[in-house]
Amino acid sequence: xxxxxxxxxxxxxxxxxxxxxxxxxxxxxxxxxxxxxxxxxxxxxxxxxxxxxxxxxxxxxxxxxxxxxxxxxxxxxxxxxxxxxxxxxxxxxxxxxxxxxxxxxxxxxxxxxxx
Amino acid sequence: xxxxxxxxxxxxxxxxxxxxxxxxxxxxxxxxxxxxxxxxxxxxxxxxxxxxxxxxxxxxxxxxxxxxxxxxxxxxxxxxxxxxxxxxxxxxxxxxxxxxxxxxxxxxxxxxxxxx
Numbered sequence: 001x002x003x004x005x006x007x008x009x010x011x012x013x014x015x016x017x018x019x020x021x022x023x024x025x026x027x028x029x030x031x032x033x034x035x036x037x038x039x040x041x042x043x044x045x046x047x048x049x050x051x052x053x054x055x056x057x058x059x060x061x062x063x064x065x066x067x068x069x070x071x072x073x074x075x076x077x078x079x080x081x082x083x084x085x086x087x088x089x090x091x092x093x094x095x096x097x098x099x100x101x102x103x104x105x106x107x108x109x110x111x112x113x114x115x
Numbered sequence: 116x117x118x119x120x121x122x123x124x125x126x127x128x129x130x131x132x133x134x135x136x137x138x139x140x141x142x143x144x145x146x147x148x149x150x151x152x153x154x155x156x157x158x159x160x161x162x163x164x165x166x167x168x169x170x171x172x173x174x175x176x177x178x179x180x181x182x183x184x185x186x187x188x189x190x191x192x193x194x195x196x197x198x199x200x201x202x203x204x205x206x207x208x209x210x211x212x213x214x215x216x217x218x219x220x221x222x223x224x225x226x227x228x229x230x231x
Contacts, residue, residue, distance in 0.1 A: 031217075058218060109158040
């Protein structure tokens with residue numbers, strides 16, 4: 001096990017609702033990255049948080065937003081849910097020192113179903 | 116163009132035999148890293164092995180080794196002595212030094228099935 005935890009494990013929402021997913025990073029890590037994995041595809045990068053600020057973003061609309069807390073845990077918020085948001089959401093933590101980032105270690109994921 | 120290409124959607128291997136999973140990549144960044152992750156049906160992505168673009172030696176981690184051919188832009192994963200527990204999806208991923216957020220770009224994955 002990596003020490004990265006995510007909650008909840010499963011979630012069912014309806015279109016238009018809002019959802020918050022949570023991630024606790026591995027001890028000693030200071031960055032959290034979020035990925036969306038649609039069924040049958042590889043994960044797609046949403047964004048990364050470092051020092052409580054967004055440190056890079058993939059091709060996702062602004063209704064995907066996040067937070068990082070002083071203890072390095074993180075939240076992913078998705079507003080105005082769409083059917084295509086149904087996916088496995090993975091968070092990954094890593095250590096960033098200067099420009100060097102170590103390997104990203106993933107949590108077990110949250111499976112979101114939007115009806 | 117696809118940054119990471121995994122051309123084998125599914126593969127079978129006999130238990131105790133070796134298997135090679137293919138990965139080709141596309142980047143103009145001279146500094147990059149290549150990763151392999153295993154994803155069992157439970158969903159968690161498990162880190163297996165890493166190869167840096169400037170590493171002179173091919174990476175090895177236990178039964179996993181990476182056949183890195185920089186000129187051909189390929190980074191194939193070799194699993195020796197396959198075990199039933201190796202049945203899973205395998206993803207190749209790349210991190211480019213100039214990408215904001217140190218993002219990983221993943222391929223589409225290969226499903227490996229180990230036969231007893």
